[in-house]
Amino acid sequence: MSETSAAASGSLNGHSTNGRVHDHEPAQERAAGGGPSLPGRIARAITGAVQSRIPVADLDERDPDYIRETLPRLWLAASLYFRGEVRGLGNIPEDGPVLLVGNHSGGNLTPDTHVFTLAFSAYFGVERRFHQLAHNLVLSMPGLGILRKYGTVAASPDNARKALESGAALLVYPGGDYEVHRPVWERNKVDFDGRKGFIRMALEHDVPLVPVVAIGGQETSLFLSRGETLSKLLALDKLFRLKVLPISLAIPWGLNVGDMMGHWPLPAKITIEVLPPIHLREEFGADPDLDEVYEHVLRVMQETLDALAAERRLPVIG
Amino acid sequence: MRVQAQIDISAPREVVWEWITDPAKQLHFLSGVTRWEVSGDLKRGCGARYRMLMRVGSAEIGGLVEVVEFDEPGDMAWTSVTGLDQRGRWRLREVSPERTHVEFRLSYGVAGSGLFGWVSERVAAPTVTGHLRRSLQQLKRSVEHDQLRRAATARREARQPA
Numbered sequence: 245m246s247e248t249s250a251a252a253s254g255s256l257n258g259h260s261t262n263g264r265v266h267d268h269e270p271a272q273e274r275a276a277g278g279g280p281s282l283p284g285r286i287a288r289a290i291t292g293a294v295q296s297r298i299p300v301a302d303l304d305e306r307d308p309d310y311i312r313e314t315l316p317r318l319w320l321a322a323s324l325y326f327r328g329e330v331r332g333l334g335n336i337p338e339d340g341p342v343l344l345v346g347n348h349s350g351g352n353l354t355p356d357t358h359v360f361t362l363a364f365s366a367y368f369g370v371e372r373r374f375h376q377l378a379h380n381l382v383l384s385m386p387g388l389g390i391l392r393k394y395g396t397v398a399a400s401p402d403n404a405r406k407a408l409e410s411g412a413a414l415l416v417y418p419g420g421d422y423e424v425h426r427p428v429w430e431r432n433k434v435d436f437d438g439r440k441g442f443i444r445m446a447l448e449h450d451v452p453l454v455p456v457v458a459i460g461g462q463e464t465s466l467f468l469s470r471g472e473t474l475s476k477l478l479a480l481d482k483l484f485r486l487k488v489l490p491i492s493l494a495i496p497w498g499l500n501v502g503d504m505m506g507h508w509p510l511p512a513k514i515t516i517e518v519l520p521p522i523h524l525r526e527e528f529g530a531d532p533d534l535d536e537v538y539e540h541v542l543r544v545m546q547e548t549l550d551a552l553a554a555e556r557r558l559p560v561i562g
Numbered sequence: 563m564r565v566q567a568q569i570d571i572s573a574p575r576e577v578v579w580e581w582i583t584d585p586a587k588q589l590h591f592l593s594g595v596t597r598w599e600v601s602g603d604l605k606r607g608c609g610a611r612y613r614m615l616m617r618v619g620s621a622e623i624g625g626l627v628e629v630v631e632f633d634e635p636g637d638m639a640w641t642s643v644t645g646l647d648q649r650g651r652w653r654l655r656e657v658s659p660e661r662t663h664v665e666f667r668l669s670y671g672v673a674g675s676g677l678f679g680w681v682s683e684r685v686a687a688p689t690v691t692g693h694l695r696r697s698l699q700q701l702k703r704s705v706e707h708d709q710l711r712r713a714a715t716a717r718r719e720a721r722q723p724a
Contacts, residue, residue, distance in 0.1 A: 313674040316682035323619030324685065330620065359620060366621040369644050 290483070303410055306395035308370040315370075318362040325511050326355050326460070327562065330363035332518035339372075341408040341451045342521070345442050347434045347545060348417035348424040349461025351490060352382070352503045356458035357415075359514045361394060364413070373412035377404060379421060381484055385504075401445070408449040415456070418442045425470045425490035425503070431462035432553040434545045440534045443524070443541070447532065452521035455541060457548040459516075463559045464509035466493040471501070513562025515552055519544060563683035566667040567694040571702045573709050575654050575662045579635035581705055582652045582664075585612060591704050593696035594689075596622050608632040611643065616693060618686050624648075647671050664701070666694050 322328035336342060349356055357376065364374055377399035382388060395412075397403045399420070407414045417423065418436040426435055434457070446453045471489035480486040494500040494507035522541065524532050556562050571578055581587055583606045588598035597615040604610040608629055615624040625645015632638055639651040653665040668690060672679050 309674075312672060313676075313679075316672055316675045317678035319619055319621055319623075320678060320682050320685065322621065326620070328620030333622065363621050366623045366645075367615065369625055371644055 302392075303373075303375065303395070303397065303406055303412070305392040306373070306375065307393040310390075310393045311365055311370045311395075315362060315365060318358055319366075322359045322362050322514070326359055326514040327511075328359035328363070328514045328516070330360060330516045330518070332520075333363060333367045335518045335520045336364075336368075336413065336454055337452060337521060338368075339411075341411050341449065342413045343408070343442065343446045343449075343451050343453045344413060344415040344456050344518075345453055345541065345545075346415060346417050346456040347458060347549065348419045349431070349458060350464050350509065351425060351467065351492065351494075352506055353464065353509050354424065354461060355464055355509055355512075356461040356514050356516060360415070360456060360458070360516055363516070368413075373407075373410060374415070375407040375412045376415040377417075379485070381486065401441070404445050405449070408445075408451055416442050416445070421486060421488050422470065425467060425488045425492075426462065427469055428462060428465075428467045431467075432459065432549055434542055434549055436538075436542065438538075440538050443532075443534050443537050446524055450525070452523050453541065454521045455519040455545045455548070457517050457519065457545050457552065458514060459549060459552040459556070460512040460514040460562065463512035465495075465500075465507055468492055510560050512560045513556075515555070515562070517548055517552060519548060563671055563687055564667065564669040565687055565691045565694060566665060567691065567698050568663065568665045569698040569702055570657060571662050571664055571705050572660060573662060573705045574660060575656045576635050577709065578654055578662045578664060578701075578705055581701060582654075583632075583638060585610075587704075588612075588614075591697055591700040592693075593700060594618070594693035595697075597624070601626060606632075612640070616690075618689050618693075647673055664698060666698055668694060 336344070346356070346360070348354065361374070361376070368374070373395070375395040375397055376391075378391065378396045380398050383391065383396065383398050397407065399416075404414060404416070418439045418441065419434070420437075420439070422437040423435045426433065442453070467490060469491045470487075471491050472487060474491075475481055475486055475489040478489065480489060489501065490503050492500045492503065492507070494503070495510075496508060497505070500507055524537060528537055528540075581591070585598060585600050585605055589595060592598065594616045595614060596617055597613060599613045601611040601613050606629070608631065610629045610632075611626060612629075613624075613626050615622040617623075623646050625648075626643040627640045627648065627650070628643050629638060629640045631651075636654050637651065639649065642648045648668065648670040650669075651665075651667040653667070655663045655665075657663050670686075670690070671683050675682070
């Protein structure tokens with residue numbers, strides 16, 4: 245669901261005061277061939293419709309009372325269906341801004357995010373500010389407006405800055421749409437696709453970086469391919485910042501292309517482990533090398549994921 | 563939703579009271595409780611605040627609680643300030659000078675959570691009741707073993723020549 249690809253690539257979400265997005269228009273023109281052809285007009289109309297639905301990032305839309313009242317339903321789903329288990333929440337600093345960096349799994353449904361949101365809100369209380377960065381398409385989908393009440397905002401450096409400056413804990417998924425749709429045989433692999441924006445973000449705001457490693461989400465459906473070539477052919481990367489058009493076998497669709505309508509997830513056991521915080525300047529010097537930090541974060545997360553994978557006896561069952 | 567458990571402990575009421583009101587001892591006998599920390603300057607008594615968490619299902623649930631009743635050595639009750647709505651109570655009654663009846667009660671829920679809240683409270687009840695029962699068993703064992711150790715120490719001291 246959430247990602248930082250925009251943050252990583254430095255592309256602003258383009259939020260203006262009236263909620264419209266303008267900085268994608270040149271891309272639209274290019275994708276549409278710059279002329280008034282029918283495919284171009286259709287593409288532009290779709291892009292406009294999606295972008296007009298992207299809400300302005302307003303951190304105040306987070307509603308602690310709503311979160312509190314809906315915790316029981318999250319708890320039921322997390323406890324009974326996904327048999328969620330979250331370890332190491334005590335590693336997250338008790339207060340102040342913190343950047344939580346997770347590996348992303350489960351297609352567009354991302355059950356690990358729901359399990360973690362429940363665990364975080366129950367552990368620290370709904371009073372503690374907690375925001376998540378999400379892909380524009382997720383926030384613009386009909387019916388998913390409630391995510392904003394949980395503190396979800398569109399992925400952009402500006403929104404990340406606002407969240408961290410407000411003292412919030414901010415959950416980002418650097419791998420974003422690329423990682424969340426990886427094929428099922430890569431389910432136990434942390435893959436950020438080389439995106440290092442989260443490190444710049446942590447350095448810029450001088451906040452600790454806390455890795456959050458989850459397993460099980462990629463077993464909630466049979467993900468077959470990211471469909472990167474298909475996405476390029478359809479120019480989705482230019483129109484919607486979508487680098488993938490995932491192909492999977494999922495309930496109830498059978499062959500599921502795009503996962504835009506979601507799917508019914510299999511009841512895979514979700515286990516999440518929160519690792520000790522990494523204070524970048526304390527551990528890597530005053531001017532850390534991004535590649536070195538990236539390799540370090542990826543290594544500790546991959547090692548943890550390997551350990552969690554070793555605990556599992558069977559897919560889905562856990 | 564209210565759950566409760568009870569047990570008889572072979573120890574004077576004052577001794578059991580000392581155990582259940584000492585925040586440093588809570589994690590020794592409270593089952594499922596992963597955190598019990600003093601919040602503020604007051605360690606025990608009316609107005610003392612604790613940050614507590616209990617593992618139920620896939621989450622550690624709790625929040626900040628405040629002691630609202632402290633009738634030594636009989637009743638201690640607390641209510642939630644933040645987090646899940648809860649009200650807990652320790653109730654000690656003297657069966658004999660060396661035996662105490664202990665009741666541990668916990669009411670919990672989330673106001674405004676509707677049908678899902680109602681269902682989740684009932685789904686969680688067996689787990690919470692189990693925690694309460696194990697807590698009482700562990701309290702009994704801890705208090706009675708402590709009593710035995712103290713009695714043995716007293717006997718040893720009595721045997722030693724003055």
